[in-house]
Amino acid sequence: MKEDWKFQRRRARLVEELREKGIINERVLRAIGTVQRQHFVDPAFLARAYHDEALPIGMKQTISQPFTVAYQSQVLDAKPGERILEIGTGSGYQAAVLCEMGARLYTIERVRGLYEHTAPLLRSLGYRANCRFGDGMLGWESMGPFDGIIVTAGALDVPDSLLKQLKLPEGMKPGGRMVIPVGGREQQMMTYIVRMGEDEFDRVAMEAFRFVPLLGKTQ
Numbered sequence: 003m004k005e006d007w008k009f010q011r012r013r014a015r016l017v018e019e020l021r022e023k024g025i026i027n028e029r030v031l032r033a034i035g036t037v038q039r040q041h042f043v044d045p046a047f048l049a050r051a052y053h054d055e056a057l058p059i060g061m062k063q064t065i066s067q068p069f070t071v072a073y074q075s076q077v078l079d080a081k082p083g084e085r086i087l088e089i090g091t092g093s094g095y096q097a098a099v100l101c102e103m104g105a106r107l108y109t110i111e112r113v114r115g116l117y118e119h120t121a122p123l124l125r126s127l128g129y130r131a132n133c134r135f136g137d138g139m140l141g142w143e144s145m146g147p148f149d150g151i152i153v154t155a156g157a158l159d160v161p162d163s164l165l166k167q168l169k170l171p172e173g174m175k176p177g178g179r180m181v182i183p184v185g186g187r188e189q190q191m192m193t194y195i196v197r198m199g200e201d202e203f204d205r206v207a208m209e210a211f212r213f214v215p216l217l218g219k220t221q
């Protein structure tokens with residue numbers, strides 16, 4: 003079905019807005035310029051599908067702001083064919099952006115209603131994401147190790163199980179990388195982690211964001 007031209011125009015404008023806000027990775031901008039965000043928002047918010055804002059998706063959860071999706075995607079920089087694990091499928095929008103970038107995507111959602119809505123939605127839009135219902139804090143060991151892990155909810159700390167599912171370095175090539183917002187309820191620092199050895203991880207705190215909390219036994 004042909005897409006309404008007004009969405010195409012709004013999406014092109016959003017891409018320019020993200021460029022102005024500092025997103026420079028052309029592969030990310032191309033993916034955002036391709037994924038039809040109108041399919042991932044609640045129909046009540048259709049008119050705001052291309053506003054640079056987070057929107058409610060029900061079950062007290064949100065679809066992340068496009069800038070946040072672009073920022074995390076730029077930091078992760080998933081290459082075609084890489085195995086990427088996403089924690090927090092939510093609306094599926096971030097998953098679709100990573101699929102457009104060529105990632106082999108695995109994504110976990112802890113709220114059953116969202117999982118049941120989003121897994122078929124991604125399939126119907128042609129995105130071959132592997133979706134799972136469960137606690138993402140535990141990762142997806144049988145499908146690992148991963149080139150990249152992206153956590154799209156605010157964590158109090160970095161779950162050990164996720165660190166252990168990053169690929170180990172090979173020769174001069176660094177190991178898997180993770181982008182995860184870490185901090186309290188009010189604000190988290192976007193944190194970039196690279197596995198450098200069995201128990202060795204480089205960790206850089208970047209900018210402050212505000213996410214819904216990563217839900218687990220302790221939150």
Ligand code: SAM
Nearest residue numbers: 065090092093095096111112137138154216217
């Ligand atoms: N990536 C999503 C998107 O593009 O719409 C972002 C959704 S929202 C900001 C974060 C999501 O993480 C919510 O859907 C929430 O239910 C989910 N979540 C929170 N804790 C989780 C956990 N332990 N395991 C899996 N998903 C979790």
